[in-house]
Amino acid sequence: MDVVLGVQWGDEGKGRVVDAMAAEYDIVARFGGGDNAGHTLVVGDRTLALRIVPSGVLQAHPQLFIGGGTVVSLEGVLGELGKLAEIGVDISRIKISDRAHVVLPYHAAIDRAKEIERGDGALGTTGRGIGPAYTDKVARAGVTFGDLYRPGVVQARVAANLRANAALLARVGTLPSEDAIVARALEHAATLRPHVVDGVEYLHGALEAGKRVLAEGAQGTLLDVGYGTYPFVTSSHTIAGGACTGLGVGPTAIGRVAGVAKAYSTRVGAGPFPSELHDAVGEKLRERGREFGTVTGRPRRCGWFDAVAARYAARLNGLTSVVITKLDVLSGLDRIAIATAYGSDGGASEFEWFEGWSDDIGGCRSIAALPGAARAYVRRIEAAFGVPVEAVSVGPERSAIAI
Ligand code: GDP
Ligand code: IMO
Ligand code: MG
Secondary structure (H helix, E strand, O other): OEEEEEOOOOOOOHHHHHHHHHHHOOEEEEOOEOOOOOEEEEEOOEEEEEOOOOOOOOOOOOEEEEOOOEEEEHHHHHHHHHHHHHOOOOHHHEEEEOOOEEEOHHHHHHHHHHHHHHHHHOOOOOOOOHHHHHHHHHOOOOOEOOHHHOHHHHHHHHHHHHHHOHHHHHHHOOOOOHHHHHHHHHHHHHHHHHHEEOHHHHHHHHHHOOOOEEEEOOOOHHHOOOOOOOOOOOOOOOOHHHHHHHHOOOHHHOOOEEEEEEOOEEEOOOOOOOOEOOOHHHHHHHHHOOOEOOOOOOEOEEEOEEHHHHHHHHHHHOOOEEEEEOHHHHOOOOEEEEEEEEOOOOOEEEEEEEEOOOOOOOOOOOHHHOOHHHHHHHHHHHHHHOOOEEEEEOOOEOOOEEO
16 A cells, blocks of 8 residues: 655645556545545646545546545535536445544534634634544544444434534534434435445455555645644644554555655645745745635645755655655746744744746656756755655646656
């Protein structure tokens, strides 16, 4: 099993990298997160933003597995399956682990209520109920996909959770009634039944049969609940170890770990961002890179590439290679910086400067074909991670990759 994951604050271009690699795998599996993720694929004139279905879905062969470490909105996944069926995708290839947790309507309501309560300290969550769903999981109060086929269990857990959160929920308007929430969930569960599998049997059966599995990360290393910029993080383990717990495999099952890194840095939501740019260059990156959230539409904060964070991410994930994305966005800048040290206030205090390049690099299909200045910049990023750069993407389209 190989792993592809983000090494910054998410939105590194994981979706497009997984899409490009997926043809060589039998199964592409999401191991964590939920529809807080937005993974964009551009194939020909089609653009698809996936939230929970793994990014191998536009390749004809692989099965798509939503692993036990994820939290899944029933409406969300059904909506996505519907859209995929509409464009001709064979959705019977999409499987959901019985261990995955269900995101219910009150999770999103609690997410929003908690953000209001945090006031100036708001995290800037996606409001999808991800934190509350993981909270219920850890509190042993959640509903798994396996539980969905035991109506008494669903009723009892929903009742208990509504009771436990009554005060908070009263502050964010009305929710459907307990009975309505349960009835909706059971109805959706019946529709999803053909997709729900014993996740451990499914994945290990495949591995034992010699199938090749690609694990797809969501969010990014610096949003990891344990090792990210806590508390400005998501509620799951986004690092490579999360692929083990999220899919129920041992570390010995993992082969390659490819980190996806944007050629500069972005972050959506609140929290530390040492190399952030508050000037016209940051604005330029946002415009040229179309840095607006896939899920919430919020403008992404933009900054220089951060070599300190890169080294940190390489360690946490045991990276074996890196894919750099969006190098084309930097074309036309006079000079480009990489942050190499932080000051005592946590902001970047030292930078290394690189010459820019003005050529349009969108057509480059090999790293050797990149302008010299761009190659030098790529080599410096490679040194920051300490592992080889296996590819550089130079445009959003599937084929816009230099190897
Ligand atoms: P993910 O969450 O890591 O899958 O990334 P997102 O899909 O949220 O954000 C990446 C955005 O950049 C998407 O709009 C992609 O279409 C776009 N993108 C990906 N790679 C490139 C690239 O090499 N160049 C440019 N210009 N855009 C890219
Ligand atoms: P992909 O997979 C970028 C951020 C949110 C917020 C914090 C917590 O597309 O890279 P949450 O809703 O998870 O409780 O929000 O994490 N966040 C992401 N930022 N890309 C993502 O996913 C993200 N998923 C969550 O903006 O700061
Ligand atoms: Mg995204």
